[in-house]
Amino acid sequence: xxxxxxxxxxxxxxxxxxxxxxxxxxxxxxxxxxxxxxxxxxxxxxxxxxxxxxxxxxxxxxxxxxxxxxxxxxxxxxxxxxxxxxxxxxxxxxxxxxxxxxxxxxxxxxxxxxxxxxxxxxxxxxxxxxxxxxxxxxxxxxxxxxxxxxxxxxxxxxxxxxxxxxxxxxxxxxxxxxxxxxxxxxxxxxxxxxxxxxxxxxxxxxxxxxxxxxxxxxxxxxxxxxxxxxxxxxxxxxxxxxxxxxxxxxxxxxxxxxxxxxxxxxxxxxxxxxxxxxxxxxxxxxxxxxxxxxxxxxxxxxxxxxxxxxxxxxxxxxxxxxxxxxxxxxxxxxxxxxxxxxxxxxxxxxxxxxxxxxxxxxxxxx
Numbered sequence: 001x002x003x004x005x006x007x008x009x010x011x012x013x014x015x016x017x018x019x020x021x022x023x024x025x026x027x028x029x030x031x032x033x034x035x036x037x038x039x040x041x042x043x044x045x046x047x048x049x050x051x052x053x054x055x056x057x058x059x060x061x062x063x064x065x066x067x068x069x070x071x072x073x074x075x076x077x078x079x080x081x082x083x084x085x086x087x088x089x090x091x092x093x094x095x096x097x098x099x100x101x102x103x104x105x106x107x108x109x110x111x112x113x114x115x116x117x118x119x120x121x122x123x124x125x126x127x128x129x130x131x132x133x134x135x136x137x138x139x140x141x142x143x144x145x146x147x148x149x150x151x152x153x154x155x156x157x158x159x160x161x162x163x164x165x166x167x168x169x170x171x172x173x174x175x176x177x178x179x180x181x182x183x184x185x186x187x188x189x190x191x192x193x194x195x196x197x198x199x200x201x202x203x204x205x206x207x208x209x210x211x212x213x214x215x216x217x218x219x220x221x222x223x224x225x226x227x228x229x230x231x232x233x234x235x236x237x238x239x240x241x242x243x244x245x246x247x248x249x250x251x252x253x254x255x256x257x258x259x260x261x262x263x264x265x266x267x268x269x270x271x272x273x274x275x276x277x278x279x280x281x282x283x284x285x286x287x288x289x290x291x292x293x294x295x296x297x298x299x300x301x302x303x304x305x306x307x308x309x310x311x312x313x314x315x316x317x318x319x320x321x322x323x324x325x326x327x328x329x330x331x332x333x334x335x336x337x338x339x340x341x342x343x344x345x346x347x348x349x350x351x352x353x354x355x356x357x358x359x360x361x362x363x364x365x366x
Contacts, residue, residue: 038356041348042363043311044295046338051291051328052225054282056233057262059203061277063194064265067167069094071190072160073102074183077176084173088165088193095190097182099161106158109151116144169195170271194275197268201232201244203281204259213285222286230264231282234272239282242267246283282329292338293331298346299324309352311343311360317352 075097182188232240248263322337
């Protein structure tokens, strides 16, 4: 019995000894991994280039043409002939007014013209035999012209009982309903039509900035640009897919704001730009030769000001204070802090802590 117990216990001790050996930290096959590799971060080499300086200015979208649909005669609205929020064509009927009064007036004017014609024919037939005077013939002729004018006015009023679209475009909600009395004492606003393709964008630029720019151009520090192509940044921060054209610049300064008003035109085939929308316009202003530019996302802000992260000796991350100026598209123009040739971190800054070792991966930046 003792021999049997000993035979059963010995394998258990052997198993426990093997487990203790594996738990002791020895590196067997497939043991503990090595040190964590440095994180990969995207970098570019800082260089200089000819950069077109741009300025982002606040603006507002407006329709290129806006027309107010108004009642030209007094009457009761019988029917609305369009769907709110739809596109309409110039001349398309939009409203129909009760025309019974105007139709009766037109018929009466037609009858009066016929009477005046018959009277003129009778007077002219008696004129050769001196039965009537020349003055009576002239008065009959004038009376006919007056009746014809009244008929034209009556027909125009009858025509105006159908209210047409003055321009083609997008029509908004109606301002009147069936049964409403319109046109009494004034031309009642019934709806508004906007032409939304293309659209205009009105924006302003401080006159002080214009003066500084002109001074820099006069000193030869910058070169003038002939480009009138502008970009649009939407409310969600995305760049609008179509470029616009600058075609208007006011010659006077707004005394309340000290700014100059400019206007650009943008295509709007998808109707993404709606009147009243606030946007930002990226306006090219001048060209700077040998400008050092860095991507906007590479510039960070801290308590001591703006800085960038560079990859230095032994691939260690080091911060560098910089001073940035104008924009060149989506890039910052660096005024101080970089000379060119530095390895700049553009992506993965959250993994690049100052003093840590990283693995730089070159990235092509447009």
